[in-house]
Amino acid sequence: MDIWKYFYITHKKHVLLNPMSIAKFEGLLSLLNLKENCKVLDIGCGKGEPLTRLAELFDISGIGVDISPYFIKDCKDRKNERIPNSDIKFLEMNGAEYRPEKNELFDLTICMGASFVYKGFFGTIGALKKMTKPDGLIIIGEPYWLKEPDKKYLKMSEIKKEDYNSHIKNIEASEKAGLVCLYTLVSNHDDWDHYETLQWWSTYNYLSTHPDDPDNSELLKNI
Numbered sequence: 001m002d003i004w005k006y007f008y009i010t011h012k013k014h015v016l017l018n019p020m021s022i023a024k025f026e027g028l029l030s031l032l033n034l035k036e037n038c039k040v041l042d043i044g045c046g047k048g049e050p051l052t053r054l055a056e057l058f059d060i061s062g063i064g065v066d067i068s069p070y071f072i073k074d075c076k077d078r079k080n081e082r083i084p085n086s087d088i089k090f091l092e093m094n095g096a097e098y099r100p101e102k103n104e105l106f107d108l109t110i111c112m113g114a115s116f117v118y119k120g121f122f123g124t125i126g127a128l129k130k131m132t133k134p135d136g137l138i139i140i141g142e143p144y145w146l147k148e149p150d151k152k153y154l155k156m157s158e159i160k161k162e163d164y165n166s167h168i169k170n171i172e173a174s175e176k177a178g179l180v181c182l183y184t185l186v187s188n189h190d191d192w193d194h195y196e197t198l199q200w201w202s203t204y205n206y207l208s209t210h211p212d213d214p215d216n217s218e219l220l221k222n223i
Contacts, residue, residue, distance in 0.1 A: 044114020112141030
């Protein structure tokens with residue numbers, strides 16, 4: 001099954017493709033208080049809600065990059081519906097291959113839940129830092145271990161312990177890279193419950209309306 005088709009089906013009902021409540025999301029954006037015409041880059045932009053909302057709030061210009069053709073279509077539809085006159089562009093490509101035109105630097109760079117683009121958290125820090133102005137802002141959304149992961153959990157989830165760090169180690173790694181941690185936002189159990197179980201609902205809806213899709217068995221296995 002095409003992985004991007006899988007994510008599109010399972011995240012059909014999601015506004016944000018991250019375990020974050022709308023209230024937390026809006027609170028974070030309001031704290032940014034960006035100046036008009038600030039330039040923003042979002043790598044792994046998903047359905048484009050962060051860029052769209054920032055354009056509505058602050059009239060920024062920006063670029064969203066995502067490899068999923070399904071999500072890029074959603075991004076463009078969202079732009080046409082809500083911010084048709086904005087200077088926002090969405091590009092369908094591998095984020096790791098994106099290079100700013102004329103070595104342009106951005107006022108804000110974002111990579112939420114997509115550090116796999118740069119092969120992990122540390123690679124993401126380095127990549128975004130190179131594309132951000134010296135006085136700019138960087139937002140990275142990254143899972144972290146609350147405690148030492150159980151071996152049974154790692155086997156079941158097919159996640160390696162070294163895939164993630166603790167919350168404090170993420171902060172320390174950022175500081176070692178020359179960044180200053182201004183703020184952190186933590187997802188709680190409610191955020192994760194909403195994010196995970198909404199995928200069940202989206203999947204159920206798809207199976208109900210596409211009973212003959214040959215990918216359904218694999219979809220059910222992975223959800």
